[in-house]
Amino acid sequence: MSQQKVVLLLGSNLGEQKKNIDLALQKIRDAGNKISQTSEYLMSDPVEFASSNIFCNIATIIFTHLSPIQLLDCIKNIEVEMGRINDSKVSGGYTDRIIDIDIIKYNELNFKSERLEIPHKKHLFERDFSRVLLKDFI
Ligand SMILES: Nc1ncnc2c1ncn2[C@@H]1O[C@H](COP(=O)(O)OP(=O)(O)OP(=O)(O)O)[C@@H](O)[C@H]1O
Numbered sequence: 001m002s003q004q005k006v007v008l009l010l011g012s013n014l015g016e017q018k019k020n021i022d023l024a025l026q027k028i029r030d031a032g033n034k035i036s037q038t039s040e041y042l043m044s045d046p047v048e049f050a051s052s053n054i055f056c057n058i059a060t061i062i063f064t065h066l067s068p069i070q071l072l073d074c075i076k077n078i079e080v081e082m083g084r085i086n087d088s089k090v091s092g093g094y095t096d097r098i099i100d101i102d103i104i105k106y107n108e109l110n111f112k113s114e115r116l117e118i119p120h121k122k123h124l125f126e127r128d129f130s131r132v133l134l135k136d137f138i
Pocket residue numbers: 072086087088089094100101102103104114115116117118119120122
């Protein structure tokens with residue numbers, strides 16, 4: 001498969017958030033993906049749920065040989081390897097997390113299934129922190 005351009009958004013609000021994000025980027029690279037650009041780190045209060053743990057978020061553009069579902073499996077494995085316990089869909093709401101990796105865009109693909117929806121509409125249209133990070137990447 002030829003390389004596909006993908007936009008990811010990463011977030012962490014537990015432990016050393018920036019280090020968690022840097023480790024996740026390294027793991028994305030180690031899985032064979034090319035990190036092409038990364039945004040600034042942006043610190044913000046949690047939106048859509050209450051917690052006193054501040055978030056650090058970044059956006060990144062990667063080039064990948066993985067299909068959308070293979071990429072979802074890849075990022076979910078990284079989340080579990082790094083100690084993420086709760087999937088928001090399974091636990092029925094947002095909770096603090098050591099790492100969260102979301103697929104925002106995959107080329108110009110529009111895709112919707114039980115497990116995966118691309119583009120990620122909440123990050124693209126509903127969250128101020130995401131809009132700031134994604135403004136030069138979309
Ligand atoms: N574009 C996407 N990127 C990542 N996961 C997705 C996407 N679309 C659907 N999902 C599904 O969402 C499930 C819940 O993921 P997760 O716990 O990371 O949600 P979240 O990032 O906290 O919430 P939100 O997606 O609303 O920001 C995943 O198991 C995955 O199957």
